[in-house]
Amino acid sequence: MNCNNECLSDTDNDGICDQVDIESCGDELELNYVPYSYQINNDLCVYNQGCT
Numbered sequence: 001m002n003c004n005n006e007c008l009s010d011t012d013n014d015g016i017c018d019q020v021d022i023e024s025c026g027d028e029l030e031l032n033y034v035p036y037s038y039q040i041n042n043d044l045c046v047y048n049q050g051c052t
């Protein structure tokens with residue numbers, strides 16, 4: 001954001017700054033969860049498989 005609260009860069013011009021316009025998993029339990037992401041793509045979820 002700049003001083004006018006406008007995005008300095010918005011590559012796809014959807015009104016969401018590039019800084020938060022990131023596709024990520026929407027599940028907060030998942031390893032690469034991005035809490036400020038506006039683009040939810042659960043195909044990107046990477047779960048910790050852990051020990052069985």
Ligand SMILES: [Ca+2]
Binds near residue numbers: 011014017018
């Ligand atoms: Ca954007």
